[in-house]
Amino acid sequence: MILTRSDIDALPSRKRAHFVNSCVGYKSANLIGTKDEHGVSNLAVFSSVIHLGSNPPLLGFILRPRTVIRNTYDNLRSSGVFTVNHISEENYKQAHQTSAKYAPEVSEFESAGLTEEYLNDFDAPFAKESPIKIGCRYINEYYLEENECTxxxxxxxxxxxxxxxLNDDGWLNLEKSGTAVVSGLDAYSIPALLDRLSYAEPGSEPKSIL
Amino acid sequence: MILTRSDIDALPSRKRAHFVNSCVGYKSANLIGTKDEHGVSNLAVFSSVIHLGSNPPLLGFILRPRTVIRNTYDNLRSSGVFTVNHISEENYKQAHQTSAKYAPEVSEFESAGLTEEYLNDFDAPFAKESPIKIGCRYINEYYLEENECTxxxxxxxxxxxxxxxLNDDGWLNLEKSGTAVVSGLDAYSIPALLDRLSYAEPGSEPKSIL
Structure with a gap:
């Protein structure tokens, strides 16, 4: 079946959000940790973390124009740092709970049942229960005028x-880490590895390199 | 273990690419289809397609500053349209093969063994073998000065x-569509649905809504 732009626009808003959020495919599942000027930590689910480049190593994520997420923005601008923590099969319920609208003075760590951890003298909190944790420095932002996202x-x-x-060639086996993915607004899935394929060349078929 | 920025920078370039590309978590797996002014179709793997908003329905993807991908850019700018096609357990080998460096006059559809399809009078080619297909109009672009991506x-x-x-509430069940994810540069995985969780509220635990 086909849903056109006018079909999509005519959907009730929650149904439209479920549909459009799931049609692009699976999304990465991460918790972003920050700390405000008074030392109150914040932890929030983001399904928009993307790889941007390896040299220099850069990632990106999208901030919606919403109150609960502005905590993350204010904190990462004032402190200059934030953490990215994988959601996994072990912590996805607690991770989802961080999206509840807690008051700004409440830390989502304690409320959602996750453990605040500090690593490597870094001034932003990690979620101890995450299998892969990334310490990041704020580099830049781009305001997207189409829908007021950043x-x-x-x-x-x-x-x-x-x-x-860690594989010999630098690849991290995310099946072993139990890393989750999100589809739509609220569905958590765990990927099972199918194969790794050789670098593609014209005229030959890709081979398994597992 | 911890790898710091200087450890990462010191890795050989291919190993660094494998590591940084896999550390952010799983990525969406899509083929982007376009057509040039002479009618030659192009199909390329992208692992950076992200949801940007539901109202209006918007998606985004990152173009690296590389030759093979500039085909996609030139085509979508001249035609104003492109297609997004899910990579699945049925077509991931053919999808991966589209990343081989074919000459510009060669269509990746035929070379990689995928079927060019036209839907809904839209002037960009779809991959018939994909379970979910999205017709898109070019809206805007943002040049990312940090690493020359767009x-x-x-x-x-x-x-x-x-x-x-299609679920009653608008959510698409990507387990049923067999949609794949990518980790790193060359690993394809198939997610299995764990659960859907209720809208999070302070003071109550999320419940399964499956």
Whole structure:
């Protein structure tokens, strides 16, 4: 079946959000941790963290123009740093709970049942229960005039993970880390590895390199 | 273990790319289809397609400053349209093969073994084998000065999918569509649905809404 732009626009807003959020495919599932000027920590679910480049190592994520997420923005601008923590099969319920609208003086760590952790003298909080943790420095932002969202660019300062998930060629095995993905607004899934394929060349078929 | 920025910078370039590309979590797996002024179609793997908003329905993706991908850019700027096609467990090998460096006059559809399809009088090619297909209009772009990438913003014109994957509340069941995810540069995985959780509220635990 086909849903056109006018079909989509005519949907009730919650149904439209479920549909459009799920049609682009699975999204990464991360918790972003920050701390305000008074030392109150904040932790929020983001399904828009993307790889931007390896040299220099950069990632990005999208901030919606909403109250609960502005905490993250204010904090990362005042402190200059934030953390990215993988949501996994072990912590996805607690991670989801951080999206409840808590008062600004309440830390989502304690309220949602996750443990605040500090690593490597970094001034932003990590979620101890996450299998992969990234310390990031704020680099830049781009305001997207189409819908008042902001793309935040972060520079990767360090990555913490269990040595057992690191492959010889630098690839991290996210099946071993139990990393989750999100589809739509509220669905959590766990990927199972199908294959790794050789670098594609014209005239030959890709081979398994697992 | 911890890898710091200087550890990452010191890695050989391919190993660094594998590591940084996999540390942010799973990425969406899509083929972007375009057509040039002479009618030659182009199809390329992108792991950076993200949801940007539901009202209006917008998505985005990142273009790297590379030759093979500039085809996509030139085509979508000249025609004003492009398609987004889910990579799935059925087509991931062919999808991966589209990343081989074919000459500009060669269509990746035929070379990689995928079927060019036209839907809804739209002037950009779809991959028939994809379970979810999105027709998009070019809206805007943002040049990211940090690493010469470009964020392309597309407006969703229509979405084609099998009715059996559409839930009553608008959510598309991507487990039923067999949609894949990418980790790193070359690993394809298939997610299995764990749960859908109720809208989070302070003071109550999220419940399954499956």
């Amino acid at each position: 793309l935040i660019i972060g520079g990767i300062e360090f990555v913490q993970f269990d040595e057992s998930i | 964020l392309i913003i597309g407006g969703i014109e229509f979405v084609q999918f099998d009715e059996s994957i």
